[in-house]
Amino acid sequence: MLSTMHDGYDATESSTVVSGGSGDTADGAFPATLRTALRRSGLPLDRVSERLRTQGLFVSPATLSSWQRGHRRPEHARSLRALDALDELLGLSDGTLRSLLGPRKPRGRVADSPRRNPGPHGHVQTAMGDGLAAVLRDADQRTQALVANEVVKVGADGAVTAVASTTVLRAHRHGATRATFAHIIDHEANEPPHISVTSGYVERSVYMKDLNLLVIDVHFGHVLAKLATEVTSYTIEVTPSGNPSTHYGRWEGSPVREYLLEARFHSSAPPRSCRHVYSEQIGASPLTEKCLAMNAPDRAHFLVTRCAPGVHGIAWGLAG
Template sequence: MDFAEALTKAIDNSGLSLERVRHHLGARGMRVSQSTLSYWRRGRSRPERPESLKVVTALEELLGLGEGFLTDRLGDKRPRGRWVDQAMSLEDMWDSRATDLGEVMARIDRLQPTASTYLTVRDRQVIGPDRREVEMHSTGVVQALEDGVDRFLAIQLADPDDLGVPSIEAGPPCRLGRVRGDDSTGFLVAEVLFDRVLRAGETALVDYRVRMRPGAQSEVCDRRFLRPVGDYVLQVDFHPDAVPARCFEFTRPSLQEPETALNELWIGTTASTHIHVRNSKPGIRGVRWEWE
């Protein structure tokens, strides 16, 4: 019996729902989302990070299991295969906020956050005359990693000083499915539905626009990739009356590692700048600017 089977049997025998399990873990000081527990049960992911292994130990106590009953079934870290090579976790990209993100994601069923990946993506960020974000327009090509994929998740996090979570709309050939936002955490999670069901390896075009609710001037724009991306363009268009003094390209392998400035960027006569990244590893790529 592997880890997923052992965990499923133990939870079923306890008579507790995943929500109650999460609640009891929280009372023990362990923060884990219901969606993460569900992924562990189904074998879609497994605990490997130190924080996750502490949750497994707490589960053994909570479910009345012997010490090591679950942890001994984890074995060595799972080998990296065709689709999981170099893949990052939500914790790598969102740090402690991953728990909040997981709880918002759990409000949408049929989640398949690792079933598709970007081949190419272009983001266009617009900054208004008051130095605040206006909108982000994203287009790209998504490839299915397994049969039956008909959607992907768009995730946006509001800045701490924003007036609330942003809104989102999809353009053809996509349409919006379920959308969940949480003002308390700042997360917006939306299903972007393809125009057909994909088989593994097939591609779909995506097009969506996120409209911000800024409460203060903006100083950064970034994209967080859980998987490698073949071609990424980030364009930042400033209003002619609000052009920053300097712009920099930056990268960050994960939130556990420091940000590295790569290049100072030229702001053209149209008050626009951009970065173009090829064959990028998972991580955070973005543009940061200084107003004065």
């Protein structure tokens, strides 16, 4: 059983390696513009990397160097968010660096392993195929979760009854109006869960019963300016099924600074054990598992800082 939890990423994981490139290619405008902007800023690459890190964007100096030399090009959504931050940091107009990338043109090999896809929803596409990717394809990529706090409740029959979720988001581009959330709820109810939003409204919800997956688009009810923050809060009520549940998880497509998940069990049905589980992809087996100490006979929780993209959740076994 693995026990090492991922706590971050480097954008090199999702970059295409360009053979023999010096930036003087069809995509040469991107490295040239980045190189010029970096030189004009007077900031060394390690300082730029440090400033990106304060925004939850983990791009190493080596990666920045590869980008400006044209040896690599950013492909993954996480890397593209770093470009948006670089626009502001280096005094470029919004969207400048993204616009210079052009369509993806793979040359040579791809740096990722086969299970990782450098598309905007790579963790989803490689695990479950295009069907699930289509559900998340229209997710608004202008916001990023900073802090998430969730409570999952388990009833006397051992089944999940509700999930209360609160997330603090920040807009990294102007014009954000909504955010997408994905929950993996192990239950056997035939009806989709009911969602009650505290502020804003549910613009769309998709319930994929075969995956025990609920995808929710929450509209803020207004437009966010760049770097503005928003708090979303909602409750998911699950139709009773009578069959015990074994796990709950939440998928994130980008890093989250802090994620707190608490499981509250009915006093008449305490768990035998609880584990913090992490998967890189929806539908994949856990990559890591870590036993959780019970705060009380009927409660357990975990707190992750610099939460890696993927599915974090709690798995349990009921006594008896």
